[in-house]
Amino acid sequence: VIPGWFSEISPMWPGEAHSLKVEKILFQGKSDYQNVMVFQSATYGKVLVLDGVIQLTERDECAYQEMITHLPLCSIPNPKKVLVIGGGDGGVLREVSRHASVEKIDICEIDKMVVDVSKQFFPDIAVGFEDPRVTLHIGDGVAFLKAAPEGTYDAVIVDSSDPIGPAQELFEKPFFESVARALRPGGVVCTQAESIWLHMHIIEDIVVNCRQVFKGSVNYAWTTVPTYPSGMIGFMLCSTEGPSVDFKHPVNPIDENDSQHAGRPLKFYNSEVGCSNTCLLSLTPKLPQRW
Numbered sequence: 003v004i005p006g007w008f009s010e011i012s013p014m015w016p017g018e019a020h021s022l023k024v025e026k027i028l029f030q031g032k033s034d035y036q037n038v039m040v041f042q043s044a045t046y047g048k049v050l051v052l053d054g055v056i057q058l059t060e061r062d063e064c065a066y067q068e069m070i071t072h073l074p075l076c077s078i079p080n081p082k083k084v085l086v087i088g089g090g091d092g093g094v095l096r097e098v099s100r101h102a103s104v105e106k107i108d109i110c111e112i113d114k115m116v117v118d119v120s121k122q123f124f125p126d127i128a129v130g131f132e133d134p135r136v137t138l139h140i141g142d143g144v145a146f147l148k149a150a151p152e153g154t155y156d157a158v159i160v161d162s163s164d165p166i167g168p169a170q171e172l173f174e175k176p177f178f179e180s181v182a183r184a185l186r187p188g189g190v191v192c193t194q195a196e197s198i199w200l201h202m203h204i205i206e207d208i209v210v211n212c213r214q215v216f217k218g219s220v221n222y223a224w225t226t227v228p229t230y231p232s233g234m235i236g237f238m239l240c241s242t243e244g245p246s247v248d249f250k251h252p253v254n255p256i257d258e259n260d261s262q263h264a265g266r267p268l269k270f271y272n273s274e275v276g277c278s279n280t281c282l283l284s285l286t287p288k289l290p291q292r293w
């Protein structure tokens with residue numbers, strides 16, 4: 003390890019490690035679920051790390067939070083009730099709040115320390131918790147969904163960490179089945195779905211499960227996030243049976259300067275990006291997972 007640098011070394015991306023120059027460590031703690039750290043980097047702003055894995059940086063979080071939120075919410079005409087699983091930093095909530103049609107936002111985050119640390123060190127991301135439509139539930143997303151009445155939500159966003167640790171169950175079939183049950187007919191789900199350069203085996207399993215569970219459409223979309231392993235990350239975009247959803251052609255364009263967020267315009271997402279970055283997995287090249 004190079005002194006003064008943070009390297010993201012993990013068995014999930016063997017043989018490689020993205021590094022960031024550290025100016026100052028701002029917080030280190032251990033919650034009931036994971037190690038939590040915040041540091042000031044030299045060129046990406048503040049950085050949130052869980053169990054040694056970069057969750058977000060102030061500089062590039064917009065690409066992830068805007069895409070994971072607006073890809074699904076712009077694909078259906080009038081999203082009203084939205085559920086966020088994970089997302090304890092508040093960034094997805096900030097993006098959901100831009101949609102004036104939304105009346106209710108539930109969020110279920112398992113680790114309260116992530117919420118508290120985000121509010122303390124990332125106020126421009128945790129601002130999402132201030133929206134009066136938001137109800138925060140601290141608990142296990144799997145259990146929350148099992149308890150949700152059938153057909154409750156128009157959209158579910160699964161903003162998870164990686165399938166090692168607390169988020170493992172969020173990548174398995176029973177969880178997708180509980181998401182499908184909690185969605186209304188024609189409802190949509192968008193999940194964090196890893197990198198086509200590193201995790202094709204995980205993605206292929208997720209696609210098999212999603213094709214069995216979601217009888218509408220199943221797409222894989224992606225965006226670039228320089229501080230995530232391989233510099234990109236993908237999303238599974240699925241819809242249940244019912245009114246058809248075409249993720250390539252958003253029907254609900256987001257107003258760039260939506261009054262819900264005066265003074266905080268979008269930094270990354272726009273309708274063009276929204277449709278161009280969505281591809282059927284079959285079109286994704288079979289990339290060498292290691293050389």
Ligand SMILES: NCCCN[C@H]1CC[C@H](N)CC1
Nearest residue numbers: 056057058089161162163164
């Ligand atoms: N809202 C924070 C996003 C967390 N998403 C994941 C963090 C860990 C990465 N390896 C994959 C994305």
